[in-house]
Amino acid sequence: MKSYDIIVIGFGKAGKTLAGKMAAIGKKVALVEQNAANYGGTCINIGCIPTKTLIQAAENNLTFEQAMTLKETVTTRLRNKNQMVLENSGTDLINAHAKFISNKVIEVSAGDETEHLTAETIIINTGAVSNVFPIPGLLESKNVVDSTGIQNLPEQPKRLGIIGGGNIGLEFASLYARLGSQVTVFENSPVILGRYEEVAAKLAQQYLEEDGVSFVLGSQVEAVANRGEEVVVTESGKEYVFDTVMYAMGRKPATEGLGLENTDIVVTDRGAVQVDDYCETTVPGVYAVGDVNGGLQFTYTSLDDFRIVFGKLTDYGHYNLQSRQNVPNSLFIEPALSQVGLTEKAAQEAGLPYKANELLVANMPRAHVNNDLRGVYKVIVNTETNEILGATLFGSGSHEIINLIKMAMDNKIPYTYLKNQIFTHPTMAENLNDVFNF
Numbered sequence: 001m002k003s004y005d006i007i008v009i010g011f012g013k014a015g016k017t018l019a020g021k022m023a024a025i026g027k028k029v030a031l032v033e034q035n036a037a038n039y040g041g042t043c044i045n046i047g048c049i050p051t052k053t054l055i056q057a058a059e060n061n062l063t064f065e066q067a068m069t070l071k072e073t074v075t076t077r078l079r080n081k082n083q084m085v086l087e088n089s090g091t092d093l094i095n096a097h098a099k100f101i102s103n104k105v106i107e108v109s110a111g112d113e114t115e116h117l118t119a120e121t122i123i124i125n126t127g128a129v130s131n132v133f134p135i136p137g138l139l140e141s142k143n144v145v146d147s148t149g150i151q152n153l154p155e156q157p158k159r160l161g162i163i164g165g166g167n168i169g170l171e172f173a174s175l176y177a178r179l180g181s182q183v184t185v186f187e188n189s190p191v192i193l194g195r196y197e198e199v200a201a202k203l204a205q206q207y208l209e210e211d212g213v214s215f216v217l218g219s220q221v222e223a224v225a226n227r228g229e230e231v232v233v234t235e236s237g238k239e240y241v242f243d244t245v246m247y248a249m250g251r252k253p254a255t256e257g258l259g260l261e262n263t264d265i266v267v268t269d270r271g272a273v274q275v276d277d278y279c280e281t282t283v284p285g286v287y288a289v290g291d292v293n294g295g296l297q298f299t300y301t302s303l304d305d306f307r308i309v310f311g312k313l314t315d316y317g318h319y320n321l322q323s324r325q326n327v328p329n330s331l332f333i334e335p336a337l338s339q340v341g342l343t344e345k346a347a348q349e350a351g352l353p354y355k356a357n358e359l360l361v362a363n364m365p366r367a368h369v370n371n372d373l374r375g376v377y378k379v380i381v382n383t384e385t386n387e388i389l390g391a392t393l394f395g396s397g398s399h400e401i402i403n404l405i406k407m408a409m410d411n412k413i414p415y416t417y418l419k420n421q422i423f424t425h426p427t428m429a430e431n432l433n434d435v436f437n438f
């Protein structure tokens with residue numbers, strides 16, 4: 001049996017960063033990844049980077065074929081770079097499936113070859129996989145794909161059906177509509193983006209519809225079937241016909257086949273690996289980081305899990321999941337919709353003393369320069385402390401500016417500072433002066 005100081009299972013954001021850093025301080029590290037096409041993780045290969053490359057390509061008016069070629073170039077470049085950086089760090093990169101056979105022993109298998117590895121510290125970083133709801137015919141039908149399959153279509157579907165109007169579903173709806181497909185989104189809820197500010201959610205739906213997306217809201221998809229090469233979706237007794245259907249019903253922690261039943265690691269009711277505030281599982285020395293531990297599914301939260309575990313292993317700090325605050329998010333539709341902290345409804349429900357302000361993007365000078373007047377900014381502040389409780393920025397470039405507000409919130413900078421801060425001009429950021437001008 002081969003012995004290491006640290007074994008990382010999965011080439012995700014947290015795991016690869018941890019492997020590299022631990023190897024750099026002289027630890028003997030192995031990283032096991034079952035899928036060489038996924039070296040560097042979900043984000044680089046089938047998540048954030050390819051999707052945003054496609055979205056940017058569509059904005060730049062590239063064709064479907066040009067966009068797909070560009071996406072392939074970008075992901076290949078980043079995958080190769082990630083492999084090189086990891087190998088140069090001195091980490092043993094093992095291309096195999098990993099499975100626990102006891103608390104501290106991992107079986108790695110590739111083809112007919114099997115080997116056992118052991119380490120005192122083991123990091124589970126296996127990510128998440130697409131949820132599949134029990135819709136008759138969904139998995140059995142041809143031309144039905146998930147978020148990975150839709151990135152590898154040989155040709156652009158003229159008619160695309162998307163089951164699920166969450167972040168992933170809406171980003172692909174926006175993308176394919178802009179590429180010229182007719183897109184229909186089936187969403188279970190009566191509204192889209194129900195957790196966002198209502199004013200932004202309504203505008204988002206309007207802009208998506210203007211771009212050519214149709215919505216079937218409050219829908220219950222009853223069945224999916226093929227008619228020749230076409231895919232027929234039945235909803236409320238009505239048939240909708242597509243060339244391709246994508247299902248996007250969320251992603252669940254990837255624990256299947258990991259052999260957790262052979263360990264004392266506890267899995268939560270929702271299928272995630274249970275962790276404490278330091279991402280440590282119920283087996284001391286075994287950690288779970290990234291999507292697999294059931295936290296927010298973002299690359300930057302996976303990276304933040306790395307910070308927590310690295311701090312714990314090296315005694316550098318006491319930062320933990322309790323210290324994490326104000327996690328922002330951006331939805332990359334057109335324009336980007338970004339949010340941090342509370343919505344007005346949440347502030348109201350929490351009984352906080354607050355005031356709210358809204359500013360239409362059409363009132364912002366830079367928006368006229370950009371020739372893009374779509375969107376709205378909305379902010380909520382605490383009337384007793386002057387602290388910022390939350391912000392929704394819907395408009396071009398909001399995915400950059402939201403990080404400024406997160407920093408102000410983390411540091412309890414009063415909203416009046418942003419109201420009076422000097423910003424460069426003409427920029428979208430300068431409009432924080434006005435939206436915080438109560």
Ligand SMILES: Cc1cc2nc3c(=O)[nH]c(=O)nc-3n(C[C@H](O)[C@H](O)[C@H](O)COP(=O)(O)OP(=O)(O)OC[C@H]3O[C@@H](n4cnc5c(N)ncnc54)[C@H](O)[C@@H]3O)c2cc1C
Nearest residue numbers: 010012013034041042043047098126127290291297298299
């Ligand atoms: C379409 C899409 C778009 C997204 N867009 C964004 C975005 O814009 N911004 C953002 O922040 N996040 C985005 N995300 C989410 C983000 O990609 C994930 O939250 C993040 O990549 C999770 O990383 P991770 O560290 O958990 O592990 P991952 O990067 O998922 O890596 C897990 C790895 O473990 C391997 N593995 C699993 N089981 C085993 C095993 N038993 N043995 C060996 N290897 C194994 C897998 O093959 C995989 O490579 C997106 C996700 C998707 C699907």
